[in-house]
Amino acid sequence: MRKLKPEGLQQLRRLGGWDETVMITQFSDPQLEKTYEVFLVEDRNLQLILKRGTVEEIRVYQKLNYLEQIDSANHSLAVPRLLKNLVDESGVHWLVLSYFRGEDLRSASDETFTLVGVELAKLVNAGYLRNANLPQDKNIQMHQRLLNKIVPNSVLMQGLQIYLSNYYSSPKVFTNDDLLPINILWQPGAVSFIDWEYGRTGTYVADLGRLLAFTEFGMRSAIYSVSKNDGQQVVDSFYEGLSDAIRSQRSYCAFRRDLAFEIFYQHLLALCHLPQIEKVYLDTAESQRIFQQAEAKAEKIITSSQL
Structure with missing residues (x-):
């Protein structure tokens, strides 16, 4: 947490x-060397989150509130509640959200990972319910960007084409689209999925795949440290928690295939900033490592599709 200067505080x-009795402090992460436009507002009877946002982000949180209301089986989803939105003198939008006190997933205990899978499945089930009037699928534009950046007939292109074929037949839900370990908070017996500014339509395994891709399963594990064993707990409890409507379409074997495809896709997304996704443009050790992992995963995808 970071204290504010008097002018910013006022x-x-x-x-x-x-009033003056209310304390306001700013969230920061020393490990990631980041300071966020997110603030904790508190006094004796009040604890809220104030977050600089956009009109689109407000709509995302309204969508989450809607999902919770229409699905009677999920009385409470593990997400922040949008309490109100404000507009400052410069026309900037601010969200006032409910507060969940907890540490992020990097410090979680064993049982918490099982709970993450359970709660994430609840969120997926709510997002899938009658398709829940899902917003336009913006992932299609990203698919085209990747198709334009990857070398034709390469291993990565073959893997992407198989992924895309599977994508259009996968159950679609409302996703966080940035579910990293730092965006999952926990306390004993409870978790909360935060930071929904990128919320959109995606596959039922999109959030789970991103979470695992950025852990010991794949990329930047030194920063987002979650072990394979902990990740496996999330995977197993997630599938067990999926609704009959989804599991009737996806056996456990098909689910594991979908998840492997999604982790591969997340590796491609991590390379999308490059002019072209090929070896000559790999300018860092991190991008080289991700490229090698993506090729290895693509080869497995190609082999499995030929069986």
């Missing part, structure tokens, strides 16, 4: 209509 107090 501006935020005026924005929310809070």
